[in-house]
Amino acid sequence: MVRPFGSAPFPVPALGLGAGHLGGPEIDDAGVDALIGAALDAGVTVIDVARSYGQAEERLGRALAGRRDAFVLATKGGYGTPGIPDWTGPCITAGVDAALQRLRTDRLEVFFLHSCPRETLERGEVVEALAAAVRAGKVQVMGYSGEGEALAWAVASGRFGAIETSVNVCDQRGLDEVIPRAARGGMGVIAKRPLANAPWRFDQRPVGDYAEVYWERWQAMGLDLEGQAPDELAVRFAAHQPGVGVAIVGTRRVEHLRRAAEAVAKGPLPLALDTAIRERFRAHDQGWVGQI
Numbered sequence: 001m002v003r004p005f006g007s008a009p010f011p012v013p014a015l016g017l018g019a020g021h022l023g024g025p026e027i028d029d030a031g032v033d034a035l036i037g038a039a040l041d042a043g044v045t046v047i048d049v050a051r052s053y054g055q056a057e058e059r060l061g062r063a064l065a066g067r068r069d070a071f072v073l074a075t076k077g078g079y080g081t082p083g084i085p086d087w088t089g090p091c092i093t094a095g096v097d098a099a100l101q102r103l104r105t106d107r108l109e110v111f112f113l114h115s116c117p118r119e120t121l122e123r124g125e126v127v128e129a130l131a132a133a134v135r136a137g138k139v140q141v142m143g144y145s146g147e148g149e150a151l152a153w154a155v156a157s158g159r160f161g162a163i164e165t166s167v168n169v170c171d172q173r174g175l176d177e178v179i180p181r182a183a184r185g186g187m188g189v190i191a192k193r194p195l196a197n198a199p200w201r202f203d204q205r206p207v208g209d210y211a212e213v214y215w216e217r218w219q220a221m222g223l224d225l226e227g228q229a230p231d232e233l234a235v236r237f238a239a240h241q242p243g244v245g246v247a248i249v250g251t252r253r254v255e256h257l258r259r260a261a262e263a264v265a266k267g268p269l270p271l272a273l274d275t276a277i278r279e280r281f282r283a284h285d286q287g288w289v290g291q292i
């Protein structure tokens with residue numbers, strides 16, 4: 001099941017792999033290699049990584065050797081280049097080159113500016129540097145990853161071919177305006193955090209955990225799952241929202257990746273259930289903003 005990614009020259013599957021958990025000590029090269037093999041087998045051929053995900057880019061570079069062409073590869077940056085101030089043109093230029101090296105490739109399908117503020121975008125320097133990387137053939141599509149007013153600015157600017165933003169049962173803010181607008185403008189949309197960080201795993205508030213905000217929302221929404229497994233319901237909801245090109249599940253486990261792929265292949269949730277989830281969010285929304 002592939003679909004267009006805005007007006008990009010490559011299609012995407014409905015499910016991709018987010019590499020946010022692949023850079024730390026909880027997984028090693030062999031684990032990443034197994035995950036990439038399983039991803040390929042399951043048709044999960046989009047990978048999203050970032051400069052800030054520990055060793056993830058390096059590990060993916062190794063794991064993708066010999067099978068790079070089977071994947072659409074997106075990374076994110078704008079910071080973290082030694083000796084160069086973050087969020088400057090030179091930092092983008094050198095950051096793209098360094099990402100290519102770490103990922104052992106000669107081009108990136110998408111390079112996302114990773115959550116820089118609107119003022120940085122407005123200054124123009126980083127956007128122009130990314131456009132130069134496209135002209136140089138190092139990047140195919142310019143992307144902006146983030147939320148709120150910076151994301152809205154990026155979409156309205158017409159400069160970007162892709163956005164990455166949170167879409168899940170507990171984070172639906174983008175579905176009302178910014179995602180439809182991006183889709184109408186020919187932008188590919190990556191739905192990040194599609195499982196809402198799996199808040200159902202926690203009986204008690206996971207204080208300080210990445211999932212805490214979504215856990216609160218999950219409790220407040222009190223969804224009727226109508227007999228569906230929560231992971232299946234969550235990923236089907238995110239991957240099949242109008243305008244979404246690909247949802248990137250973040251996992252270190254082959255079995256979780258396979259489950260997500262099987263769920264997404266079932267297609268959209270029944271319309272009544274999808275509508276109920278949308279209504280539940282609106283009914284309980286306490287000014288819930290998109291989570292970076």
Ligand SMILES: NC(=O)c1ccc[n+]([C@@H]2O[C@H](COP(=O)([O-])OP(=O)(O)OC[C@H]3O[C@@H](n4cnc5c(N)ncnc54)[C@H](OP(=O)(O)O)[C@@H]3O)[C@@H](O)[C@H]2O)c1
Binds near residue numbers: 076201
């Ligand atoms: N641009 C940005 O600023 C930004 C921010 C956040 C995320 N992202 C991207 O989006 C990707 C996904 O976001 P995310 O990883 O934060 O959130 P997510 O995909 O909503 O949830 C991932 C969490 O759910 C667990 N999980 C996965 N499948 C499960 C299942 N079937 N049952 C129970 N738990 C399950 C994972 O642990 P296991 O390892 O145990 O499966 C992991 O802890 C990231 O990897 C990253 O690529 C980007």
